[in-house]
Amino acid sequence: MTQLPDLYRIDNFIDTFALGHYARVLDAMDRRTGQSIAFKVMRPEHIDADGDMRWEYRAFGNEAQILTRLWHSPNVVKLYDCGYISDLAEAPRKGEIVSFQNNIRGFVETMAQYAEVGWRPYLALENLPRHNSLFYLMKPNRPNQRWRLPSEEGLSLAVQFSDLLSLAHSYRIVYLDHKLEHVYWDGINLKVIDFNSSRQLNDDRGEVPGQYSKDVHNLCVGVLYTIFTGMSPQQTSLRPQPSSRDAVEARYTDIEHLDFSEEGSLSDGICDLLQHGAAQQIETIQEFINGLQRVAAQHGWDFPNYYTTDASRQAREQTRSGLQRLRLGHENLREARDLFREALIQDGITPDLEDELRRLVLVINEMLNQRALP
Numbered sequence: 293m294t295q296l297p298d299l300y301r302i303d304n305f306i307d308t309f310a311l312g313h314y315a316r317v318l319d320a321m322d323r324r325t326g327q328s329i330a331f332k333v334m335r336p337e338h339i340d341a342d343g344d345m346r347w348e349y350r351a352f353g354n355e356a357q358i359l360t361r362l363w364h365s366p367n368v369v370k371l372y373d374c375g376y377i378s379d380l381a382e383a384p385r386k387g388e389i390v391s392f393q394n395n396i397r398g399f400v401e402t403m404a405q406y407a408e409v410g411w412r413p414y415l416a417l418e419n420l421p422r423h424n425s426l427f428y429l430m431k432p433n434r435p436n437q438r439w440r441l442p443s444e445e446g447l448s449l450a451v452q453f454s455d456l457l458s459l460a461h462s463y464r465i466v467y468l469d470h471k472l473e474h475v476y477w478d479g480i481n482l483k484v485i486d487f488n489s490s491r492q493l494n495d496d497r498g499e500v501p502g503q504y505s506k507d508v509h510n511l512c513v514g515v516l517y518t519i520f521t522g523m524s525p526q527q528t529s530l531r532p533q534p535s536s537r538d539a540v541e542a543r544y545t546d547i548e549h550l551d552f553s554e555e556g557s558l559s560d561g562i563c564d565l566l567q568h569g570a571a572q573q574i575e576t577i578q579e580f581i582n583g584l585q586r587v588a589a590q591h592g593w594d595f596p597n598y599y600t601t602d603a604s605r606q607a608r609e610q611t612r613s614g615l616q617r618l619r620l621g622h623e624n625l626r627e628a629r630d631l632f633r634e635a636l637i638q639d640g641i642t643p644d645l646e647d648e649l650r651r652l653v654l655v656i657n658e659m660l661n662q663r664a665l666p
Contacts, residue, residue: 293388296377299323300416302331302385309428310473314338314348314488316382322372322416329372333414336380343408351488352413353400358487360396361463367456369485373416374399376406384412420476420483427472429666430522431530438522439666443559444611445479446520447588452482453515454584457507457577464493464500466507468541470514472530479619505575512569512580513544520562521555525570548572561587615665622663629656 296302303319313335320331338348352374359371374396379387390406392399403413422428430439441449453475460467469489476483493500513525524530525547550570552563565583574580582597589598592608629652635641636649 294391296379296384296387296389299389299391300329300331302383305383306330306419306422309422309425312473312486314351318383319419320416327372328419330417330419331414332417333377333384334412336382336412339380339410339412340407343410345403345407349403349407349413352415353403354490354492355486355488356396356399356415358465358490358492360394361465362456362460362487365456365459367452367482367484368487369420369483370418371415372418374414376402376411376413378411380410380412417485418483420485421478424476424478424483425473426475426477426519426666427530429477430472430518432661437661439663440522440555441477441519442611442615442665443520443562443591444608444615445477445665446516446562447584447591447593448480449475449477449482449519450516450584451581451588453484453511454577454581456482456484457511458581460490461504461507461577466491466493466503468503468507468510470507470510471543472515472518475515475519479615501575504577505572508569508574508577508580509572510544512566512574513547513550517550517566517570520558520566521552523551523554525550527551559587559590561590618664622660622665625656625660629653629660632656 299322301321301323303321305316306319307317315332315334318331318333320329321327322329334348334352338346340346340349356371356374359368362368363370373391373393375389375391375393377384377387377389379385390411399413406413432438440446457467467484467487467490469486474484474486476485491503493503517523517525518530525544548571550563550566552558565580565587568574568583569580574583585593585595586598589595589600590604592600592604592606592611594600594605632649632652636646636653641649
């Protein structure tokens with residue numbers, strides 16, 4: 293049998309800022325390809341002593357199947373490998389491994405066999421930069437402070453997310469588990485992770501249309517409201533959302549109205565669209581896309597069915613260019629701060645130089661705390 297260290301070098305946990313219910317995720321390298329991956333492995337407490345498959349176990353097969361169906365979406369995290377390991381340590385380092393790579397059918401069909409002997413399922417996934425996690429980015433490190441995406445970026449993220457849901461719904465898949473922890477954004481491109489709570493619907497079930505509407509509701513409440521306002525829909529500080537199967541189903545059930553009173557600069561069109569989604573007055577993702585395009589046209593976007601002015605179109609291009617420069621400026625500030633920090637730890641520097649470096653680090657941190665976007 294193949295040993296785990298022969299296929300993967302397992303490093304540190306990368307999920308500590310937002311722990312999940314089903315799994316732990318570790319930084320790893322696939323020794324076969326040299327590629328950096330995120331190694332997602334089921335938590336050991338979900339192993340059943342009688343060898344039965346709990347929901348958490350089956351969720352790995354569900355996620356692998358859904359990721360395979362949605363593989364051609366640029367907004368879905370990529371799946372590289374799946375299989376089972378014998379090591380029951382929370383951070384596995386040894387023991388045997390069975391790798392199915394892209395043989396998803398084999399992975400799913402042997403689940404009962406590996407559950408019976410107490411092995412854990414794993415997925416090897418695209419390793420996304422932590423600094424692109426919106427949950428990580430949008431949590432201010434000072435009280436009474438919050439950040440929101442500029443409307444241009446928020447609209448772009450919403451367009452990409454709605455395109456992803458449109459594709460998923462065409463395959464009768466609902467995402468459902470909408471929360472900031474699952475959203476990665478670099479200012480241009482969206483990536484969505486964690487499809488273990490998503491569902492493949494059966495067309496024979498009467499609840500199917502309601503599930504599509506619920507997916508739109510959860511998108512508006514769980515992701516878009518927060519990125520446009522910097523606030524939690526539960527009217528609390530931003531915090532990790534529970535992620536068990538029952539918690540996902542019930543997370544936003546009671547939220548039918550959104551409070552925009554703290555974000556008076558947000559356009560009425562965006563507020564109205566999200567309010568309709570929260571009230572579950574939008575039945576399909578296409579209906580949401582139509583409303584989104586109508587709102588985006590007021591911000592200078594071009595769509596065949598909605599008119600925008602030449603002046604708005606030009607202003608939008610200038611806005612996009614400005615945001616790109618702003619993000620580049622923030623990145624340069626971070627790099628400068630890190631250089632000053634590295635200089636600070638040098639042995640033998642004079643007290644005068646140490647004081648100046650500390651001053652520079654402090655000033656840059658203050659600038660970053662007052663930045664215009666997450």
